[in-house]
Amino acid sequence: MVTQTERDYFQTLFRQLDGDGDGKIAQVDLDQLVQTTLMRSGAVPGSERWRRITGLGNRLWDDLRAGLDTDEDGTVSAREFVTAYRRPEFLERTAIPFEVAVLEMSDEDGDGKVSVTEWLAWHQAKGVPFPEALKEFSEADADGDG
Numbered sequence: 001m002v003t004q005t006e007r008d009y010f011q012t013l014f015r016q017l018d019g020d021g022d023g024k025i026a027q028v029d030l031d032q033l034v035q036t037t038l039m040r041s042g043a044v045p046g047s048e049r050w051r052r053i054t055g056l057g058n059r060l061w062d063d064l065r066a067g068l069d070t071d072e073d074g075t076v077s078a079r080e081f082v083t084a085y086r087r088p089e090f091l092e093r094t095a096i097p098f099e100v101a102v103l104e105m106s107d108e109d110g111d112g113k114v115s116v117t118e119w120l121a122w123h124q125a126k127g128v129p130f131p132e133a134l135k136e137f138s139e140a141d142a143d144g145d146g
Helices: 004-017 027-041 048-065 078-085 088-105 116-125 130-140
Strands: none
Touching (some): 027 088, 027 116, 078 088, 088 116, 116 130
16 A cells, blocks of 8 residues: 555656656656756766766666566556555665666765755756755755755
8 A cells, every 4th residue: 555655755756757747657758857967967978977877767767667567558657657666676776776876966066965955956957846846855854954
């Protein structure tokens, strides 16, 4: 059973990945998100960081589709997406490494921490509305140190 908190989280994440808003995630949605985020972060095309994030984005797509695209339409529905994100092996192998790598890109001053300013810039690059990004930061900043 999915809790309301999980449902809200999955809906937010799904909307972020569904670039064209058609209710399904396609490879082009993830490719667009990855490339836009890389460009906005100032990553140089072909650089190590660019290749690393692109590779992790490709793995995210491959792992989302593997065994989950049950209707074999080349897209991932919200239901298929939730199924993937509820599998510990998907989270450990794919989702968490991708998010951590993208999050590390947002640490612009290289201090090993992500400030609220860096967090908001990162979320803006992903197309997340400001109020939603600020709310997520407050939830992620467990000790409240900003």
